[in-house]
Amino acid sequence: MTVTALFTAISVVLSVLESFLPTFAVLPPGAKPGLSNIIVMFSALSLGVPQTVFIILTKSFFAFLMRGAVAGLMSLAGGILSGICMLFVFRKLKIIGCVGAGVLSALCHNTGQLLVSFLTVGTWAVFGYAPVLLIVSVVTGVITGTLLKASIPYFKGLEKHFSKEMEK
Amino acid sequence: MKKLFTRADLIIAAVALLSGLALLCFKPSGEGETAIIRVDGKEYKRIDLQSTENFEITVNGVVIACENKEIYVKSSTCPDKICVGAGHLTKSGQSAVCVPNRVSVEISGKGEGTPWAVTG
Known part of the structure; x- marks a missing residue:
């Protein structure tokens, strides 16, 4: 519970921060780096199915509150597609690495x-x-995938630390 | 533990990148005849580009202007302005879409009715 709440909060904060940033000079209009996808990917990799679904739903709800109904629906559709894809990639397709996962996640998100x-x-x-x-x-996708690979040890640490706290 | 980068990743990235680039190179070339403005997926106005006068209309916060047989989105209330970024439309198949305001402008060529149309 605590762990899911923590990671949900991180993903919401990342997507809110991202929406405050002016359009990235290098990216075309409407395109965003999708930093909160890193959390969804980690969740699919390490936390589990219900946790991942919870993070995706909360993220879309915040998009709905902050940027309106269309943005909320877009976030939901993109989130569900990339969530399913990530659960599949991290559990079944062992030949795909972090960068590939990031690219697939971004592709699914944009398709939705x-x-x-x-x-x-x-x-x-x-x-x-x-x-x-x-x-x-x-x-x-290459950026989020690389960031995911770099942050896995820290996220694992957080996960372990907060699961232990709960047992006390 | 997941690897950072595998051969499968390279294939995925290359296929996506190349198909994107290939599609970008595929530019519409046919002379545009008619401009169709759609609001909420329904046809709102049809303009014959060859015979129309210069004009400017506003629908759902999107200002669409027509000058010298070219139609374009002049300004919009949406955050990303992808519709404005589409620039001047002249060729058949070109379009400018504003998703937040649910407005689109499409150009169709001679003879073809509305090739891109769906009833919304």
Whole structure:
């Protein structure tokens, strides 16, 4: 419980901080690095299915509160798709490393968001942005994947520390 | 423990990157004839680009302007301005979409009715 709450809080803080940052000079408009995905990936890797679902739902709820209904739905659709993908990658597909997981997670997230855009705007023209998102996913995915690999020991430490606290 | 980087990762990244680049190179070239403005997925206005006068209209906070047979999104209330970034539309198949305001502008060519259309 404590551990899930802690990681949920970290992921929400990361996504809120990210939305405050001005559009990254290197990234095209609308594209974000997806730092909170690092937490979802770690959760899928180490915490478990219900914990991961909880983090994704809370994250979308905060997106809904901060940026409105469309953003909330986009976050939810992207989160669910990338969550399923990450659980699968970390549990079944051992040949994929952290960078590959980051890229797949970003791709799934963008696919979910495009689907919601398509349903909201009602035109195939939204998929015109897909090529840009494909390229951006690779760049941001490599970054989040590398950050995930670097932070796993620290996250594991946190997880262990707070699970012990609970036993006392 | 998960490795940082594997051969499978390289393949995933390369496929995504290359398909993105390939799709970007695929540019619409046909002369645009009609501009269709859609709001909430429904057709709102259809403009014949060859015969239209210059104009400016505002729908859902999106200002769409037409100058010299080119249509473009001049400004929008949305945060990301991807629609404005789409620039001037002239070729068949080009489009500018504003997801937060649910407005889109698409160009269709001669003869083709509304190739990109779906009823929302």
